[in-house]
Amino acid sequence: VNRRAVHPLAWWAWAIALGAAAFRTRNVLLLGLLIGVTWTVVAARRTNAPWARTFGMFLRLGLFVIVVRVAIEILFGQRLPGRVLFTTPQADLPSWAAGVTLGGEVSAEALMTAFADGLRAATLLICVGAANSLTSPYRTLRAMPALLYELGVVVTVGLAFAPQATMSAGRVRAARRLRGRTPRGIAAMRGMAVPVLEGALDNSLELAASMDSRGYGRQGALSTGRRRASHLATLAGAGLVTVGVYGVLDRGAPFVLGLPALVGGAALLLGSTAAARASAVRSRYRPDPWRTPEWWTVLSGACALGAFVMASHVGVDGLNPSYNPLTAPPLPFLPTAGTIVALLPAFVTPSVPEDES
Amino acid sequence: VPPASDGAGGPPVGMLVGIPLVVALAAAGTLIARRRRHA
Numbered sequence: 001v002n003r004r005a006v007h008p009l010a011w012w013a014w015a016i017a018l019g020a021a022a023f024r025t026r027n028v029l030l031l032g033l034l035i036g037v038t039w040t041v042v043a044a045r046r047t048n049a050p051w052a053r054t055f056g057m058f059l060r061l062g063l064f065v066i067v068v069r070v071a072i073e074i075l076f077g078q079r080l081p082g083r084v085l086f087t088t089p090q091a092d093l094p095s096w097a098a099g100v101t102l103g104g105e106v107s108a109e110a111l112m113t114a115f116a117d118g119l120r121a122a123t124l125l126i127c128v129g130a131a132n133s134l135t136s137p138y139r140t141l142r143a144m145p146a147l148l149y150e151l152g153v154v155v156t157v158g159l160a161f162a163p164q165a166t167m168s169a170g171r172v173r174a175a176r177r178l179r180g181r182t183p184r185g186i187a188a189m190r191g192m193a194v195p196v197l198e199g200a201l202d203n204s205l206e207l208a209a210s211m212d213s214r215g216y217g218r219q220g221a222l223s224t225g226r227r228r229a230s231h232l233a234t235l236a237g238a239g240l241v242t243v244g245v246y247g248v249l250d251r252g253a254p255f256v257l258g259l260p261a262l263v264g265g266a267a268l269l270l271g272s273t274a275a276a277r278a279s280a281v282r283s284r285y286r287p288d289p290w291r292t293p294e295w296w297t298v299l300s301g302a303c304a305l306g307a308f309v310m311a312s313h314v315g316v317d318g319l320n321p322s323y324n325p326l327t328a329p330p331l332p333f334l335p336t337a338g339t340i341v342a343l344l345p346a347f348v349t350p351s352v353p354e355d356e357s
Numbered sequence: 358v359p360p361a362s363d364g365a366g367g368p369p370v371g372m373l374v375g376i377p378l379v380v381a382l383a384a385a386g387t388l389i390a391r392r393r394r395h396a
Binding site for chain 2: 029032033035036037039040042043044318327328329330331336343346
């Protein structure tokens with residue numbers, strides 16, 4: 001197989017499918033498997049580029065989310081009966097704060113539930129981190145459909161922010177080290193947060209400006225009325241798709257907000273994409289190819305998500321195990337097999353080009 | 358699809374299979390990353 005970069009949209013589709021799969025479970029074993037699979041694929045297929053280090057950043061962010069979730073549970077959690085591990089100092093709250101507790105007995109069941117919740121959010125973050133570290137933000141921007149040119153700056157900043165933050169963090173850390181200050185610890189983090197975030201935003205805006213000046217988002221001749229209609233269709237379509245995705249993922253949502261909203265939104269987006277493509281005046285230089293490995297990547301992600309969706313519809317035991325009373329979570333076969341299939345891109349995609357590996 | 362363990366009472370088969378699987382994946386990723394760094 002020739003060495004080449006895999007199409008960025010294939011990696012994003014794979015990662016988003018794994019993230020959506022993680023959203024459907026609270027089983028710590030399955031979440032651990034999902035993280036293991038993303039890590040193995042990232043280790044095998046990430047380049048040497050600065051944005052490839054985003055994965056580590058998201059891993060740390062995930063850890064932070066878990067710690068915060070568990071800490072909130074210890075401080076304010078509901079005091080359900082269970083195996084008490086320790087007791088924190090309890091404060092008596094006034095009567096209008098009924099239902100809120102501050103401190104008290106912390107049970108193993110409550111801690112485990114909070115940990116599983118935090119791990120689920122962390123897995124979602126790690127999947128996004130995997131997509132960010134596997135794809136070049138510049139190539140992703142080039143592959144965006146014509147419909148999104150309109151949103152130019154928003155899309156550029158949205159896609160490039162995390163990789164730019166990683167690069168900015170590297171620069172600020174190096175500068176700190178040169179000044180003889182340690183780049184580690186809480187104090188260092190406090191000093192670095194503002195320059196890193198500001199630098200990342202500045203760089204993303206600069207990128208957006210330079211792309212604007214080179215014709216990204218330029219429109220062909222279109223009447224004002226048609227342009228407005230196209231804007232409206234894009235906005236309504238994006239809104240409907242967002243609501244639809246939420247409706248499909250959340251089983252408690254009413255049916256109308258699920259598939260119908262998703263299909264309607266997609267139809268609107270397709271319509272406005274066709275209109276945008278007809279009026280686009282941008283040529284594409286050496287587009288990234290979409291071949292068999294890209295299909296395998298997308299399919300393996302879809303397989304994992306499909307297994308989780310099917311398992312939750314069939315009612316497979318152990319997808320959302322109750323940690324109260326505390327028992328060892330089972331390992332349901334279908335979602336496990338789907339997750340292992342998502343490992344496929346580590347083998348079937350071409351290895352990264354030599355100058356980037 | 359039957360669960361790999363019954364959760365209550367019986368041996369925690371899920372844990373016995375799941376934890377080694379997660380550890381194996383993490384180790385495989387780390388090994389690949391280290392090998393690529395040295396290559």
